[in-house]
Amino acid sequence: MGQPHQGEAAGVEAGLASGPGAEAAGAKADKPTLGVGMVGYAFMGAAHSQGWRTVGRVFDLPRSPVLAAVCGRDASAVRAMADQHGWAAAETDWRALIARDDVDLVDICTPGDSHAEIALAALAAGKHVLCEKPLANTVEEAEAMTEAAEAAFARGQVSMVGFNYRRLPATSLARKMVAEGRLGALRHLRVTYLQDWLVDPQFPLTWRLRKELAGSGALGDLGAHIVDLAQYLAGEPVVGVSALTETFVRERPLPGGESSGLTAVSATNPRAGGVGTVTVDDAALFTGRFASGALASFEASRFATGRKNSLRIELNGERGSLAFDLERLNELSYHDHTEPGTHAGFRRILVTEPDHPYLEAWWPPGHGLGYEHTFTHQARDLVRAIAAGRRPEPSFADGLRVQRVLAAVEESAEKNSVYTPIAV
16 A cells, blocks of 8 residues: 555644534534544545444544544545544554544454455554454464454454444344343254355455455355354354355456455456456355254355345244344334234234344334434444443454354365364
């Protein structure tokens, strides 16, 4: 990456006084601030910005987040992003961002190949860290990050992984109900995460389709979410898997410029030779066993034609069942099997009451939340953990547990679906 802008450090204080960060810095003048520096500014960068920009205005926090600086390699693009989303300063070198005195927390929203290097440097510099999922591209990287996070926690620093689907009111309520024993002993868990943005074979070879950058394909992109959500809701780890993976389109046109979110443009005519090899999976299908003996099935695909962002999960226990659909994210389906059969059945719980998780600060009952609110809730939980000096969840250790499941899936698929145990 390039060097920081000349004079930028001197301009930060002025930016906080009158620029994009002024309102955030001054909103809670009686509280200590928490300077946030973010590396990466595309899809996840915009989502995280929304969370940081909003959280202090919605929730009563012990520290006031300040959007101190955002970092990206393209100076003009990152400056435009900073202006749009309220960051006081822009950097083009993540090392310079970590070194800034006004940055207390480093938020990592880059492709997976840089997670470990940035996180380790930030922890060594005394910063708190939020890292997007999956935690790393390999188990070895995740182990090093977890070890560093544990050592940093002893020095008063905290680290968290961005599994944002934990932070929906409905999934948080589901976890509470499982922990209270509403389902009894867990028997089955089935979960799918389906998208279709790769169905077109002319979609270009972006970083998400290159193993050296992304680590894996649908498995790491979508599978990481559903593995974490399954373990979170069940309250126990997956201890073994049997898996299949497939790459349906093995060559794609090279990209023509920057991609944005899940969209991109091809640069060349593939017939002229401007193609590259896809080195990740397009879909992953696997079964698993939890520590208690409960059975699970998982499916992650970016080739599910017509499915845009379809995440569905169901848990069946001896006393009842729970089901959640991300496309109806303010609802939870619950069946109480202890009721008489004459009037038992699944019922809809509308998760919008003020005593539901996170909803004490939002709208009147019946007024639903959306995808972006998960990032606000993520920021809330992390700020409170920092102020309390406690480990936030999901921790880097939780991220490592997910990484081990992903690695076992790949190992099993390479060995014709042989059952592969996972160290717990």
